[in-house]
Amino acid sequence: MSDANVVIEAVEGKKGRAEFVDIGRALAAREPHSVPQLRSEQLELVDPGKNPFFGHASHQLFIARRKGRPVGRISAHIDHLALELPREQGFGPGAGMFGYFDAEDEGAAHALLAAAERWLRAQGMTRAIGPISMSIWEEPGLLVKGQDHAPLIMMGHHPAIYRQWIESAGYARAKTLLTYDLDVSGDFPPLVRRIVQSGQRNKRITVRPVDTKRWDEEVEVILSILNDAWSNNWGFVPFTSEEIAYAGKKLKPIIHEEINLVAELDGRPVAFMLTFPDVNRVLRKVNGKLFPFGWFHLLRWMRKPIGADMRVPLMGVLKELHNSRLASQLAFMMISQIRDTATRLYGTQRAEIGWILDDNKGMMAIADAIESSVNREYAIYERPIAD
Known part of the structure; x- marks a missing residue:
């Protein structure tokens, strides 16, 4: 469905990026369970001078207007590292992306998608994949199940109608990402407990907390395992050294050593599991604003996140151990230790x-x-755009 009254503008400069972010915030605020994020963080993610993702990416931001009023936004971008990957891993040659997709209605949505496709096509791309906002490691996918409850830290939240608008523009689902909900107030099943106990008796295995006093080294260890463990996964794009340093700096304030673990085999790091307390709980309370008093609530809560839900966004086991019993045993051991610690120290229930x-x-x-059990599904869509 086209709308002749919709005008698409390319975003330029700091002022344009600020409006781009604010349009997304305004549209998100209409959703009952959306959580306002820190505006400064959102601005940084789309700033080529601050986010190292742009060191290997080209992009263009767009805003849709109807009679001068903003009615949507979208990014079109090319991750040049993704172009080097095999096609069977999702990206590869010709794979352009769209992200930061927000629209007030179907007419605006289709105009934005068409603008992103035109830009990608002009750059020589033959497929449009998205929404991916903007690195695959940031917010991949469109929420298609789970709009009835608030998202946890670093998770996207989108109106259910977006799915219809994207699919009606000719996009088909390429991949589904799942999130699992876990009640941690009770113990794990007997089989899992036996597997964990067996691992605890194995003198070759050590599961230890991360050491924030050596944080830069720990980040290198964790992300080197991740780059190896995920290298054959759909959509995998390796972290660059600049992105590793950036991720370390951004994550350190929310890291609690005792719930972020590294597993070692014969003294060598072979697996990790990261766990973040759900800072969205505080962001909702302060409406995503640090001033005048939001920073105080946020810092106090981050020191001791009592009652917080927890999210495990990343884990990995070295590829050499994949398909072995040891890989699942290490995962169960880390999950069990994090569960015990989070419930004991923070009163976590979920x-x-x-x-x-x-x-x-x-x-x-x-x-x-x-x-x-699965409580959210995110869909990544794809459509051929070659002339």
Whole structure:
């Protein structure tokens, strides 16, 4: 459905980026369970001078207006590292992306998608994939299940109608990302407990907290495992050294050593699991604003996140251990230790694990074994755009 009254403008400069962010915030505020994020963080993510993602990416931001009033936004971008990957891993040659997709109605949505496609086509791209906002490691996918409850830290939240608008523009689902909900107030099933106890008796295995006093080194260890463990996954794009340093700096304020773990085999790091307390709980309270008093509530809560839900956004086991019993044992050991610690220190009752790719049978089996259940689905769409 086209709308002749919609005008698409390319965003330029600091002022344009600020309006781009504010349009997204205004449209998100209409959703009952949306959580306002820190505006300064959102501005940084789309600033080529601050986000190292742009060191290997080209992009263009667009705003849609109707009679001068903003009615939507979208990004079109090319991750040049993704172009080097095999096509069977999702990206590869010709794979352009769109993200930061927000619209007031279907006419604006289709005009924005068409503008992103035109820009990508002009750059030589033959496929449009999205929404991915903007790195695959930031907010991939469109929420298609789970609008009835608030998202946890670093998770996107989108109106249900967006799915209809994207699909009516000719997009088909390329991949589904799953998030699992886990009640951690009770113990795990007997089989899981036996697996954990067996691992605890194995003198070759050590599961330790991360050491924030050596944080830069720990980040290197964790992300080197991640780059190896995920290298064959759909959508994988390796972290660059600049992105590793950036991620370390951004994550350190929310890291609590005792719930972020590294597993070692014979003294060598082979696996990790990161766990973040749900800062969205505070952001909702302060309406995403640090001033005048939001910073005080945020800093106080981050020191001791009592009652916080927890999210496990990333874990990995070195590829050499994949398809072995040891890989799942290490995962169960880390999950169990984090569960015990979070409930004891913070009174945590609930956690989420994800995202998990819908073809990651190993992680899905682990999620099933600890009696968690899917509570959100994110879809990544694709459409050919060649002339």
